[in-house]
Amino acid sequence: MNSSILFSNILKPTTFRYVPRNIISSSSIISRRLYHPKVIDHYTNPRNVGSLDKKASNVGTGIVGAPACGDVIKLQIQVNDETGVIENVKFKTFGCGSAIASSSYMTELVHGMKIEDAQKIKNTEIAKELSLPPVKLHCSMLAEDAIKAAIKDYKSKRHTTTKLT
Amino acid sequence: MLTRIVARRWMTKMTLFQWFPKTFPNGEPQWKVDTSLLRKEYRQLQAQVHPDVVNSKGNNEDHSAQLNKAYHILSQPLARAQYLIKCVKGVDLTNDEVSKQMTNNDPILLSNIIDVHESLTDCENENEIAIIRQENNNRLKQLIQKLDKDFECNDYDKAISTTVELKYWTNLAKAINEWTPGSRFELHH
Numbered sequence A: 001m002n003s004s005i006l007f008s009n010i011l012k013p014t015t016f017r018y019v020p021r022n023i024i025s026s027s028s029i030i031s032r033r034l035y036h037p038k039v040i041d042h043y044t045n046p047r048n049v050g051s052l053d054k055k056a057s058n059v060g061t062g063i064v065g066a067p068a069c070g071d072v073i074k075l076q077i078q079v080n081d082e083t084g085v086i087e088n089v090k091f092k093t094f095g096c097g098s099a100i101a102s103s104s105y106m107t108e109l110v111h112g113m114k115i116e117d118a119q120k121i122k123n124t125e126i127a128k129e130l131s132l133p134p135v136k137l138h139c140s141m142l143a144e145d146a147i148k149a150a151i152k153d154y155k156s157k158r159h160t161t162t163k164l165t
Numbered sequence B: 001m002l003t004r005i006v007a008r009r010w011m012t013k014m015t016l017f018q019w020f021p022k023t024f025p026n027g028e029p030q031w032k033v034d035t036s037l038l039r040k041e042y043r044q045l046q047a048q049v050h051p052d053v054v055n056s057k058g059n060n061e062d063h064s065a066q067l068n069k070a071y072h073i074l075s076q077p078l079a080r081a082q083y084l085i086k087c088v089k090g091v092d093l094t095n096d097e098v099s100k101q102m103t104n105n106d107p108i109l110l111s112n113i114i115d116v117h118e119s120l121t122d123c124e125n126e127n128e129i130a131i132i133r134q135e136n137n138n139r140l141k142q143l144i145q146k147l148d149k150d151f152e153c154n155d156y157d158k159a160i161s162t163t164v165e166l167k168y169w170t171n172l173a174k175a176i177n178e179w180t181p182g183s184r185f186e187l188h189h
Helices: A003-010 A016-034 A037-044 A097-110 A123-129 A134-164 B002-013 B035-049 B060-075 B077-089 B096-102 B107-122 B126-152 B156-177
Strands: A059-066 A071-079 A086-094
Touching: A037 A097, A059 A134, A059 B096, A059 B107, A071 A097, A071 A134, A071 B107, A086 A097, A086 B107, A097 A123, A097 A134, A123 A134, A134 B096, B035 B060, B060 B077, B077 B126, B077 B156, B107 B126, B107 B156, B126 B156
Parallel strands: none
Antiparallel strands: A059 A071, A071 A086
16 A cells, blocks of 8 residues: 555645544545455446336345445346346445445346346355455445345235236 | 553543543533534643644654544534444444344335435536435434434434434435536445
């Protein structure tokens, strides 16, 4: 890590009032520097951003949040009712770079997968692929929660529609 | 030197409220704060330890930074609520695992957050931003009033969920402040 960047930030003349803002900006520079190229790739060029019709019977929606950091992920899957294959997937994430990259990578991973297999994806798989540092593991956890919630929503919809017909 | 070490050890055992005896005479963890009094006392204390003022090679810089941190925790509603809950209930809402166990993911709240954030991304000018900012400021105000009530009634279960909600909307406030046309927002934490 380049310590000169850190120091130039801290040594900037400030009044008391601006000290915390300064700390925040210097730490964000450090965290940006620590991002792995794969994270930066998914962050600058996120895959499958968008929404699907949440009222459609073959669309499952998962919305999850991390109360500690305030990140929120919405992940939607469109499933082929016959084959159980995820044919389309979209996400929207409000959060840090790692959360955006984790959900983007998750959408790439589950696209074309059967829901049974998608359900088994562990956050460690995402963390490993994106080389997330330990402090960012919870971001991959949130992406795992999101796909599970989306599958659960899809299954509950399917359950009610089959019951009705 | 020795007294300073002793003093520092003693300080680490103290709650942050006890660092400011003029603002919190009984030293008990509490929600209500006279922020102008706190700011005044902070400045007085800082004047005694600030490395620019005190010309010593010792640990004043460290002390000054800790004091700064303490002041910012106690002066800001979100950080103060999180700290108070930690002091009184031992629940650390800044720890992801802990806060996940303590709070239910409220789907209505979360989809509302996504929607508002989306409208922020779609904003094209300052006027549209002003509306979202105004709405969010009202939201934050209401949540702080809710915390007034929760802490007054000693209802920590409610205070925990209100604090979590306040965290989400405080993030939105950050996003609003950093908004520029066509930009995407990234949280840093």
